[in-house]
Amino acid sequence: MVDVAADSLELPPLRSLDDFVLGSARFQIPNIKDFDKWGNRVVKNLLYYQTNYFLLFLAIYGLMMIVNPVKIICGLTVQAMIIAIILHFFSGQTRFVRLRVPAAGSDTQKWYILGGALLVGYLLLHWFDAILLSCFTLLLPFSLTFIHASLRLRNLKNKVTNLATGVSLSPSTPMGVFLDAFNIAADRVLS
Numbered sequence: 001m002v003d004v005a006a007d008s009l010e011l012p013p014l015r016s017l018d019d020f021v022l023g024s025a026r027f028q029i030p031n032i033k034d035f036d037k038w039g040n041r042v043v044k045n046l047l048y049y050q051t052n053y054f055l056l057f058l059a060i061y062g063l064m065m066i067v068n069p070v071k072i073i074c075g076l077t078v079q080a081m082i083i084a085i086i087l088h089f090f091s092g093q094t095r096f097v098r099l100r101v102p103a104a105g106s107d108t109q110k111w112y113i114l115g116g117a118l119l120v121g122y123l124l125l126h127w128f129d130a131i132l133l134s135c136f137t138l139l140l141p142f143s144l145t146f147i148h149a150s151l152r153l154r155n156l157k158n159k160v161t162n163l164a165t166g167v168s169l170s171p172s173t174p175m176g177v178f179l180d181a182f183n184i185a186a187d188r189v190l191s
Contacts, residue, residue, distance in 0.1 A: 010172055028153050041149070053175075075132070
């Protein structure tokens with residue numbers, strides 16, 4: 001994995017709407033039997049249209065935040081708490097603050113456990129729609145990006161730009177760093 005400083009990253013130019021989705025854009029369902037060719041198309045499109053995809057993400061997320069900000073913030077808060085609890089358990093620090101309750105097996109302790117379980121269950125059910133909405137708000141732009149990158153046929157300008165910038169040599173763009181973090185390199189995919 002290559003570490004790239006934030007000041008050395010360069011954002012590629014914004015591609016025109018005509019090139020991105022309108023007039024000159026050509027779309028075709030990929031051959032799902034040839035994963036290498038499909039993967040090549042997705043990686044090259046992700047690198048070529050990354051500024052457009054970033055703006056698409058901001059536009060969708062901003063629109064969803066305008067429509068229902070309270071639920072999305074509550075959902076993200078609940079998700080952050082769940083992730084923090086899971087990370088706490090897997091970090092090796094299993095020591096929690098212990099409440100003084102009567103000896104095990106007594107009726108009072110059973111009521112504490114029952115009350116805590118009911119409270120946690122109520123809060124999760126009460127905020128379940130907020131959790132789903134925040135998940136949808138995060139996953140919708142990623143899904144649309146993957147669908148566009150899968151369906152968009154590469155044009156000559158896309159191929160020349162990828163070849164000229166030497167995409168496979170270094171991840172000098174944000175998408176290059178992202179793909180490198182997941183060990184997906186354009187040079188490992190068919191050209």
